Amino acid sequence: MKLEKVTKERRWYDDACGTALALEFVGERWSLLVMRELVYGPRRFGEIRANLPGISANVLTQRLESLEAAGILVRRRLPSPANVQVYDLTDWGRDAAPLIRDLGRWAARSPRHDPLLFMSPASMMMSFDALMDRERARGVRLTVGCRFPGDGFVVDVDDGRLSVRRGEAAAVDATFEGDTMALRVTVYGKMPFGGEGGATVTGDLAAAQRFVDLFRLPEKIA
Structure with a gap:
């Protein structure tokens, strides 16, 4: 060559x-x-x-x-x-x-990572892809909607794989609605559905809980 x-x-x-x-x-x-x-x-x-x-x-x-x-x-x-x-x-x-x-996943392990700062809807969706526990997600198949003010996404989990697309789906198992802070409080803060400051959750609440259980913030470096 x-x-x-x-x-x-x-x-x-x-x-x-x-x-x-x-x-x-x-x-x-x-x-x-x-x-x-x-x-x-x-x-x-x-x-x-x-x-x-x-x-x-x-x-x-x-x-x-x-x-x-x-x-x-x-x-x-x-x-x-x-x-x-x-x-x-x-x-x-x-x-x-x-x-x-x-x-993003690598940097989130730093003690300097502040999960309470501003986060855009696209960044929130990317965090799902970065922080989903692939092993826990094996065998899980569900579709959820995420509605933000002025934006919306559909998240598919299929046997350990996650995909995101912008828009609405004809049928979803559950829908999370609110701003990105509300969704962070619900998914990463593990606030019970209906808790103050969390996202509004509709649809199959058991499916919504299975979705939430797939995510966690990474352990910080020493």
Whole structure:
């Protein structure tokens, strides 16, 4: 195989390691979080910004442009009647989703991880994928809905595997409704259904409890 030198206007690292190149793509502040918000489908500029508290419109524009230039995301316009511009991950960009998930699971073991800070709906869904006990989930098959203000997801558990999609399902075993803090209190805080501050739970409550029992926050490092 012939090796060819690739010249670029700017390099952060003089290093052939793929990890170094990955950091050039997503190492700037906010880049990975922008990608996280797009894992479950296209989002409008305002929707991305609303779920990244602290980012300015100018910085978000810069991150979107750099991710687009790297081939990680694309801009496109939804057909009528929506007729709005959205941002979406490319197939290659979406391949990074397990990396973002695993990085989150790794960092959650730090004593500095604060589960009470802001969390977007997309981040909440990714936490399910990161923190589900796969062994406990073997043999479990159920579908739940998660309704947040302005957003909704369907979570499928199928014999140790978990998948998430944005939207509504025709039939679910149970539905959790509230903001992300309410869902965290219910799922990770193990508050009994109906407890103050928790999510509203409807449908098959036994199925909802089986779902909740699949998740726990990881042990912290010493």
